[in-house]
């Protein structure tokens with residue numbers, strides 16, 4: 001363990017230096033919870049396709065891929081060209097556009113079950129709205145979540161998290177039903193049978209924290 005740590009420290013002096021400055025700027029020194037790392041996170045300069053490079057010149061295969069959003073990799077030429085062209089036509093028109101209509105149609109073509117589209121500026125906002133929508137549609141109050149599964153950092157999503165959650169009212173947690181990993185299979189079914197007030201089940205299909213803790217369903 002010490003050898004791994006020593007190698008990390010030796011290879012990343014540039015990241016260490018930047019993190020020392022960042023702790024005075026950002027809570028936890030990072031701009032997104034998932035970037036928090038011990039003893040410090042890595043600072044990247046650029047990416048191309050499946051690779052990215054840090055401030056110390058190290059090259060990486062990027063399994064993070066923009067938190068899963070970059071299915072075409074970093075700076076795919078078609079994506080880079082489209083962004084560059086669009087940015088010269090206005091940066092925030094504050095109005096409806098042809099592009100949003102084309103985009104929504106593309107989403108609906110890719111996911112045929114989608115009936116209407118609502119764009120959100122973050123996953124946190126999207127899961128908050130999805131829970132609200134499920135409650136409104138069903139008239140039920142609660143949402144079921146699998147323990148440690150990550151759905152952003154709004155008050156409901158933080159229920160059953162492995163992180164401390166000061167500042168979140170107990171009432172938010174009371175409307176969440178948390179199923180622990182060891183009992184996913186029976187636990188989900190059991191909780192749904194026992195509690196008629198559950199509007200929706202939310203989960204990371206690949207397992208908690210992008211599959212870092214794979215979900216095991218005992219009878220499957």
Ligand SMILES: Cc1ncc(COP(=O)(O)O)c(C=O)c1O
Nearest residue numbers: 067122123124125150151152204
């Ligand atoms: C499965 C899942 N849900 C929700 C979120 C939250 O998204 P955001 O960071 O855009 O708020 C993430 C972020 O990585 C995620 O992986």
